[in-house]
Amino acid sequence: MDGVIRILRRFVGSTILVSFLLLLFNLVLLGSLIFQENHKGPSPEAIVQKLANELVLQQGNYVLGHEGIQLLDTHQTWAMLMDRDGQVQWSERLPEDIPRSYDVTDVAKFSRYYLMEYPVYVWEREDGLLVLGYSKNTYGKYQIDFLVEWLRSLPVRILLLLLCNVALALLVSVLIGTRVIRGIRPLIHGIHALSKEEPVQVDTGGIFNDVSQSINSTSQMLQEKNDALKARDVARSNWIAGISHDIRTPLSMILGYASELEDQPELSAEHKQQAAIIRRQGERLRSLVSDLNLVSMLEYDMQPLQLKSIRLSALARQVVSDFLNNGLDESYDISLHVMDESLIVSGDERLLYRAITNLVQNSIRHNPDGCKIELKTGPADGVFYSFVVSDNGKGIPKEELKDVILLPYTSGRTRPNRQGHGLGLPMVERIAKAHQGELILESDRGEGLTAVVKLPASKVGE
Amino acid sequence: MDLIKNKKILIVDDEPEIREMIERFLRREGFFRIYTAGNFSNALSVCRSEKPDAAILDIMLPDGDGFSLLSSIRSFTDMPVLFLSARGEDEDRLLGLGLGADDYMVKPFLPRELILRLMAILKRVYASNIVERLPVFRLGALTVDLDSAVVLREHKEFSLTAKEHSILMKLYENQGRIVTSDALCQAVWGDEIYGYENTLMVHVRRIREKIEEDPSNPVYLLTVRGLGYKLMTQESR
Numbered sequence: 001m002d003g004v005i006r007i008l009r010r011f012v013g014s015t016i017l018v019s020f021l022l023l024l025f026n027l028v029l030l031g032s033l034i035f036q037e038n039h040k041g042p043s044p045e046a047i048v049q050k051l052a053n054e055l056v057l058q059q060g061n062y063v064l065g066h067e068g069i070q071l072l073d074t075h076q077t078w079a080m081l082m083d084r085d086g087q088v089q090w091s092e093r094l095p096e097d098i099p100r101s102y103d104v105t106d107v108a109k110f111s112r113y114y115l116m117e118y119p120v121y122v123w124e125r126e127d128g129l130l131v132l133g134y135s136k137n138t139y140g141k142y143q144i145d146f147l148v149e150w151l152r153s154l155p156v157r158i159l160l161l162l163l164c165n166v167a168l169a170l171l172v173s174v175l176i177g178t179r180v181i182r183g184i185r186p187l188i189h190g191i192h193a194l195s196k197e198e199p200v201q202v203d204t205g206g207i208f209n210d211v212s213q214s215i216n217s218t219s220q221m222l223q224e225k226n227d228a229l230k231a232r233d234v235a236r237s238n239w240i241a242g243i244s245h246d247i248r249t250p251l252s253m254i255l256g257y258a259s260e261l262e263d264q265p266e267l268s269a270e271h272k273q274q275a276a277i278i279r280r281q282g283e284r285l286r287s288l289v290s291d292l293n294l295v296s297m298l299e300y301d302m303q304p305l306q307l308k309s310i311r312l313s314a315l316a317r318q319v320v321s322d323f324l325n326n327g328l329d330e331s332y333d334i335s336l337h338v339m340d341e342s343l344i345v346s347g348d349e350r351l352l353y354r355a356i357t358n359l360v361q362n363s364i365r366h367n368p369d370g371c372k373i374e375l376k377t378g379p380a381d382g383v384f385y386s387f388v389v390s391d392n393g394k395g396i397p398k399e400e401l402k403d404v405i406l407l408p409y410t411s412g413r414t415r416p417n418r419q420g421h422g423l424g425l426p427m428v429e430r431i432a433k434a435h436q437g438e439l440i441l442e443s444d445r446g447e448g449l450t451a452v453v454k455l456p457a458s459k460v461g462e
Numbered sequence: 463m464d465l466i467k468n469k470k471i472l473i474v475d476d477e478p479e480i481r482e483m484i485e486r487f488l489r490r491e492g493f494f495r496i497y498t499a500g501n502f503s504n505a506l507s508v509c510r511s512e513k514p515d516a517a518i519l520d521i522m523l524p525d526g527d528g529f530s531l532l533s534s535i536r537s538f539t540d541m542p543v544l545f546l547s548a549r550g551e552d553e554d555r556l557l558g559l560g561l562g563a564d565d566y567m568v569k570p571f572l573p574r575e576l577i578l579r580l581m582a583i584l585k586r587v588y589a590s591n592i593v594e595r596l597p598v599f600r601l602g603a604l605t606v607d608l609d610s611a612v613v614l615r616e617h618k619e620f621s622l623t624a625k626e627h628s629i630l631m632k633l634y635e636n637q638g639r640i641v642t643s644d645a646l647c648q649a650v651w652g653d654e655i656y657g658y659e660n661t662l663m664v665h666v667r668r669i670r671e672k673i674e675e676d677p678s679n680p681v682y683l684l685t686v687r688g689l690g691y692k693l694m695t696q697e698s699r
Contacts, residue, residue: 248548249477251570256483259572286570306552314644317689321640324686336688341659350552 004185008177015173016166023165044121044139047071048132051079052123055090055130062090076135078118082107083128098133113141183208190215199223233300240296244289251289255282291423294354295407298430305348305434309458312345312377312387313338319356320375331370334360339378343385346458347435355431358424359389359451365424367393371448384437385457390450395443405429405439428453466584467492469515474498474505474531475546476523484518484546487573488580502526509535516584518576519563521547521554532561542583546571597634599695601673601682606630613672620672625650625665633683633693642690666691 042050054068062081064072072079072092080091086102088094097116099106107129111122115131119139123130183206190202190212200219202212261267261275297303320336328334345352356375363373371393378386396404408422428451429439437455471493475481481498488496497512499505502525508514517535521528532543542564547554549568558566564583567576596609604615611627613620622630632649633641647658650665666685670677684692 245548248569249480253479253483255570256487256573259574260487282570290568311644314642317642317644321642321686321689324689325639338688 004181004188007184008174008181011177011180012170012173015176016169019165019169019173044119044132044134047075047077048079048121048123048130051132052125052130055079055081055125057127064092076138078133080131080133081125081128082131089128095133112143187211187215190219194219194222197222197226234302237296237300237302241293244293247285247289251282251285255279255286258282288423291427295423295427295430298427298434299407301434303351303434305351307346307348309344310347310349310352311341312343312385312455313341315349315352315356316375316377316387319353319360322357323360328364329370332364332367333370333372335372335374337374337376339376343377343379344458345385345435345455347455351431351434352455355428355453356387356389358428359453362424362451363389363391363393363449366396366449367391379457383457384454387453387455388450389453390448392448395445395447395449396441398444401441401443404441425451466581466588468495469493469584469588470495470497470512471580472497472499472505472508472512472514472517474500474517474523474528475520476500477520480520483573484576487577491577491581500524502531505531506534509539513539514541515588516542516544516580518544518546518580521545521549521558529557529561532558532563536562542587544576544580544583546576596631599634601695602675604673606634606673608634615672622669622672623665626669626672629662629665630669630693633691634695637693637695640686640690640692644690646690 050071051064051068054065054071055062056065057063064079068079069092071077078091078093078095078098080094080098081089082102083089086104086107088100095116095118098118099116102110110120110131111129114120115133117136118133119136119141120131120133122132186202187208190200193200194215198219200215202215204212204216206212258275258279262272262279264272264275267275294303316336316338320334323334360373360375363371371391373389373391376386376388376390378388404422404425405428407426425439425441432439432453432455435455437453440452440454441449442452443449471488473481473484473488473496475484475498478500481500485496485498497508497514499508500523502523505517505519505523509517519528519531523531528545528547532545535541535543543562544565544567545558545563546567547558547569555566555568564587565579567579598605598607598609600606604613606613608622608627608631611622611624613622628650629646632646643659643662647662650662651658666683667677670680670683673682674680682694684694686692
C-alpha cells in the first residue's frame, strides 16, 4: 500500500513539473514565435515620431529630411500634415483617394482606426497633426479599453490564473495517476504475494495484460513446485515412518526372545551373555529406529510442536537427576549451574528433554574414559536464552564441527560417521531449529565440546 | 496374587509370532487362560463369547484398527485394555488413551515391561475391592505410616502435616532416586510457579526433625545439591 502511494506521489510531482515546464516553454515560444513578426523593424509609433521630428518648415514650405524619405520608402507608407483646421498642408506619397480636408469627426474616426481602409498613425505637432498611413491590409488596428480597477487587479488575476493552472494540473495528474495505479495495484499486490509464496490470481486485461499473465503463471508455477516439494517430503517422511514401523515388529521378537533367554536359569553363563548382547544391540536398533523417525519428521516439518512454558532450570535438573538415577558411571562428573531460575522458554517439553539428553549422551558416548559434564542455563543475547552442555573430553576437530550436525549419508557430509549412529547432534540441531532457535558447537581436538542451544525466550504471560 | 493369574487375557495381534511370544511370556508368568485373535472380527467374537478380563490390543489389524475395536468392546464391557502398537506417535498414544485404554506401549518392547504393566492394570482394576491403603515403611528404627500420616519413633507418635505427607509420599514413590525440587513443588503445590524452593526446604527440615536421628546429618532424606532430594529406605539401599 505504501508503495502505491509513493508511486502516486512521484507521478503527481513529475506531472506538475512537466506542466510548469510546458507553461514556461509556451511563454517563451509565445514571445519568440508569435510576437516576433509583429513589427518588421521599428513600430509605426516610432516611425511617426521620427517623421514628425524630420519634417521641418523652411521658408513657408515643409521639407522632409532624407532619412524621413527613406523611412517612407522602406515601409511603403505615405504621410501628411494636417493643420488645426483640418486642411492638409503637406503630404508625401499620398494616395489619390485620400481626401485633402477633414473635420473633427473624421479625425476622431481615423485617428483610432483607419483612414479609407489605410491603417494610419498620428503624431501631434505644434502646427498640426502628422498622419502616417500604411498600405491597405498591412496592419490591424484594435481598440482595447481597460477599467482601471481591472488593470490594478491584473497581478492578482494572473496569480489566480496560475493557481488554477496548478490545480488543474494536480487534478488531472491525480486522476490519471489513480487510473494508472488502479491498473498497477493488483500487480504490486501480486508480486508481494509471490514473494510470500501465496497463490496469486491477478485480473488479466488492461494495459498490463502481459505482466499480469506472467505473474499468474509464475504463481502457478511456484505453487506447483511447492506442492511437488511438499508431496515429496511427505512421501519421504511416510517412507521412513513405514520402514520404522515395519522394523518394530521383528525387533519386538528379537528383543523379547533375547531377554527371555537372558533370564533362563538353565542356560550357561556364556549363552546368557550372548543373549544379553543380542538384547543390547536390539535396544540400540530400537533407539535408532525411533530417532530416525523423529529426525525425519523434524527434517520435513511433520512434527507439530506441543508448546508449553518450560523453565530451563527445571528441565536441567530433570535431565541431570535422570542420568544420576539411571546409574551414570562414576567416571562422569555431571554438574549443574543454574544462573537464573526464572528463564522460561516456550517449547515442546518432550523434544527439549530429548535434545538436552542427547547432548549429555553425546558427551558420554564420545568420552568412554570419563569426563566432566556441565549443564548451564543462562540468558544469551537479546530474545534468546541459552542452554549450555559442555564437557572437558577429547572434543571434535574444528574442521569437523560443521559435519556433525548434518544427517549421516547426506550429500553435504564429507567425513565418515563418527562412532554412534550419528543422529544425536543432527537431532538436537533440528529440535533447536523447530523452536526457532539454533545449536552452536564450539570445540577443537582435546578441548572438550561446548554445545549451546539457543531458544527464544518466552514472553511473560504466554 | 494368584487370583490375578486366574484372569482371562485376550491377545490381539495380526502377527502370529508376536501372539505366540506374548502368550509364552504370560504362561511363564503363571497366566493360563489366554485367548488370541488375529483380526478385528475374531477379537470381537472372542470378547463376546469368552468375556476376557483384560486385553492386549494391536492397533493395525487386517480388517480394522484397534481404536475402533476398543470402541466396540467398550459398548458392552469395561474390561481393561492395553494397547501394544508399532505406532508410537504422540497422537496415536493420546488417541488410544483418550478412548479409554489403560496403557499404551510401543513396539519393540521388553516382555518384562509388558508383564509389569499388565499386572499393574490388573491389580488396579481387580484388587480395588480391598481398601486401598497408603504405604507404611521403615526407616531404621522408626516407622513412617503414610496411611495415617504419622511417624512412629520409640513408641512416640509424630504426626505429619499435609505438606510433609505429600512430600514424603512423592519421595517414597521414587525411593532411592533423586526427585528434583521442581517435581516436589509440583507434587505439593501443584502448579508451575517457581519460588517454592525455600518453603520446600523448610518443610524438608521439619520432616527431618521427625525422621532423622540427627537432622543436621540426614541419612534417610538426603539433599542432592542443586537438584533435589532423595529418600533412602531399607529396600533402596
